[in-house]
Amino acid sequence: MIRKTLLSNGIRVVTQEMPSVYSVTAGIWVNTGSVAEDENLAGVSHFLEHMLFKGTQNRTAKEIGEIMENVGGQMNAFTSKEHTCYYVKCLSEHFNLGMDVLADMYLDSTFPVEEFAKEKGVILEEINMYEDTPDDLVHDIFAATMWPEHPYGKSIIGTVQTVTKLQRDEMYAYYQQAYVPEHTVLVVTGNVKHDDVIKQAENLLGALKGKWDKPELPLAVPQSGQKFVYKDIEQVHLCFGVPGLPGDHKDIYKMHILNNILGGGVSSRLFQEAREARGLTYSIYSFNGAMSAGGALVAYASTSPQKVEEVVKVMSEQMALLAAKGVTEAELRRAQSQIKGALLMGLENSSNVMSRLGKGETNYRKILSVDELVELIMAVNTEDVQNMAKQLFQKDKLVFTQVGAKEYDVDINSLL
Secondary structure (H helix, E strand, C coil), rough: EEEEEEECCCCEEEEECCCCCCCCEEEEEEEECCCHCEEEEEEECHHHHHHHHEEECCCCCHHHHHCCCCCEEEEEECCCCCCECCCEEHHHHHHHHHHHHHHHHHCCCCCCCCHHHHHHHHHHHHHHHCCHHHHHHHHHHHHHHHCCCCHHHHCCCCCCCHHHCCHHHHHHHHHHHHCCCHHEEEEEEEECHHHHHHHHHHHHHHHCCCCCCCCCCCCCCCCCCCEEECCCCCEEEEEEECCCCCCCCCCCCHHHHHHHHCCCCCCHHHHHHHHHHHCCCCEEEEEEEEECCCCCEEEEECCHHHHHHHHHHHHHHHHHHHHHHCCCHHHHHHHHHHHHHHHHCCCCCCCHHHHHHHHCCCCCCCCCEEEEEHHHHCCCCHHHHHHHHHHHHHHHHHHHEEEECCCCCCHHHHCC
């Protein structure tokens, strides 16, 4: 059962007891990411995520790195466009220790000057590595092309210029501004009691104070277009997609089904046509990039320069076919079974459950049970999927991005 409690200072605590597992996963989520940064602070949320591991009033960076591994647990963090999460997974007998370390990092990090300087170098190398990873880079270029005037178009890790200029005091001011109770969510899942979590949370996090009138995120207004970025590599990496729906839209489950049928697995249309039938690519898939103020349905593939035209043709044709002729009952049932299976099997892993609950509460202040999600997925019919395809797959909404040594010249108005 999912339970939610508000601490005395306003922090939201969400738990799901899983008595059949040995582990506990605890995550502290903060409702800020790259979308909340101004131009001068681009990348600060991601940099800040790194710095919370670099020492507190009570522990050194080395001690933070070792403490959970010493008891067989693990600790990590991630930053997205809309949120940042710090989490620990351990045996249930070490839950109190894991919570203590998380709270210590979240409330009492010291941002040592020498660590800040070293970590800036690490992140600059991360940016360079990202530039050398074309299958990641092409997605960032896609977002920047679709949302050139919106925060969704910004890179999460920032740029060499913004990270180089960022000062420790600027980061600390951002930390004090954004890491406040109203925008903090604690999610704990696994073999632990809700009342024990609340007791620990009140004791460890109850001292957090502050308010932040976070600017409201504007509706993401997409644009059509295309962009090519040169890289001296053998393959061409490409994204081909259209604007989608926000994650809390009433029709988002229809879009989940549509995406699964288009490119969600080895039985999907893109995989079967481009890889199995024609041998055009090793990697091809689609994904539903839903966020709180907008989203996208994107197909990705990597292939040789001489095969790009045919791969793009397959992507375009499959999208057009879904809009024109819809899907079969067999495709619908297979997609529903795949999504249902992933949801139910995810219940066996405390980390998966923590991530699902954290994203729902942090981004939307709304959490549906797995039974509710399954019911919504199973309620979708073939007509729903075709109507969603007609709504999304329109040529005047297309975005096409490429990374490679040779640009494929395409008139996107001729596609779909």
